[in-house]
Amino acid sequence: MTIGEIAKLTNAKVLTGEDLLSKEVLTACGADLMSDVLAYIRNQSVLITGLTNAQTVRTSEMMDIVCIVIVRGKQPAPGMVELAAESGIAVLSTGYSMYTTCGILHNNGLSGGERVIA
Amino acid sequence: MPKLHFKYDIDGDDFTRAGEASSKLKQSLKQLGLSPALIRRASIAMYEGEINMVAHADGGVIDVDIDTVAITIVMKDTGKGIEDIAAAMKEGFSTASDEVRQMGFGAGMGLPNMKKHSDYMKVDSTVGVGTTVTMKISIVGE
Ligand SMILES: Nc1ncnc2c1ncn2[C@@H]1O[C@H](COP(=O)(O)OP(=O)(O)O)[C@@H](O)[C@H]1O
Numbered sequence: 212m213t214i215g216e217i218a219k220l221t222n223a224k225v226l227t228g229e230d231l232l233s234k235e236v237l238t239a240c241g242a243d244l245m246s247d248v249l250a251y252i253r254n255q256s257v258l259i260t261g262l263t264n265a266q267t268v269r270t271s272e273m274m275d276i277v278c279i280v281i282v283r284g285k286q287p288a289p290g291m292v293e294l295a296a297e298s299g300i301a302v303l304s305t306g307y308s309m310y311t312t313c314g315i316l317h318n319n320g321l322s323g324g325e326r327v328i329a
Numbered sequence: 330m331p332k333l334h335f336k337y338d339i340d341g342d343d344f345t346r347a348g349e350a351s352s353k354l355k356q357s358l359k360q361l362g363l364s365p366a367l368i369r370r371a372s373i374a375m376y377e378g379e380i381n382m383v384a385h386a387d388g389g390v391i392d393v394d395i396d397t398v399a400i401t402i403v404m405k406d407t408g409k410g411i412e413d414i415a416a417a418m419k420e421g422f423s424t425a426s427d428e429v430r431q432m433g434f435g436a437g438m439g440l441p442n443m444k445k446h447s448d449y450m451k452v453d454s455t456v457g458v459g460t461t462v463t464m465k466i467s468i469v470g471e
């Protein structure tokens with residue numbers, strides 16, 4: 212799936228990263244807790260989140276995440292979008308909830324790509 | 330590869346800037362052409378430590394040395410220190426403030442994650458004096 216397709220499927224606004232829309236992504240994760248993203252995420256390239264501050268971008272950068280999808284139409288904190296632009300990370304904003312956004316993308320073939328924790 | 334040294338001053342007052350140093354190191358490691366997996370381990374380990382320096386101390390200094398053998402990261406602060414290091418190393422242990430939690434941190438996973446991503450880690454801390462965390466990430470075998 213491309214970042215552009217994610218935007219289309221979730222009816223999202225592209226806040227930054229127009230130039231990244233053709234980029235192919237293989238797996239995604241949903242989280243509001245950056246501690247969890249840092250501790251448990253492995254090769255996911257999309258982060259679906261309701262947390263919209265600078266640390267969302269920094270955490271994504273460390274994890275090689277290339278696209279952040281903000282859910283529920285939440286307003287990004289001042290500077291967040293600019294920081295993402297500098298870091299080469301696309302930011303999309305959808306009106307759907309976290310649950311629905313994840314559901315739409317999963318139904319359309321974007322997997323979580325994780326191993327099951329026993 | 331020549332020996333390299335990087336030094337970063339960490340501002341303890343501005344949480345929105347926490348992670349800037351880790352971001353800069355990550356850019357430098359990319360330029361050195363190290364493997365993406367190695368770069369990610371070093372970046373995550375340093376970022377968790379940098380967040381801790383801002384969340385639990387008043388900032389400080391991070392020194393990074395890179396040679397043919399390892400990336401060595403030394404993170405030194407003069408914050409309040411850690412009373413019980415063994416307890417702090419346990420998954421889930423956190424004294425993070427509500428403000429830090431609102432930023433998406435404070436799950437008590439930082440120190441364990443730093444240990445996981447480094448080949449060697451040492452925490453030196455004295456209450457009221459400060460904390461120094463040393464991590465080595467091995468390049469050999471890459
Ligand atoms: N640099 C530091 N200075 C003082 N205390 C620290 C420092 N780093 C970690 N700690 C203590 O260790 C605890 C655990 O740290 P960590 O595993 O990163 O979890 P978290 O940051 O989510 O609380 C912190 O809550 C804090 O009490």
Ligand SMILES: [Mg+2]
Pocket residue numbers: 377380381434435438439440
């Ligand atoms: Mg921490």
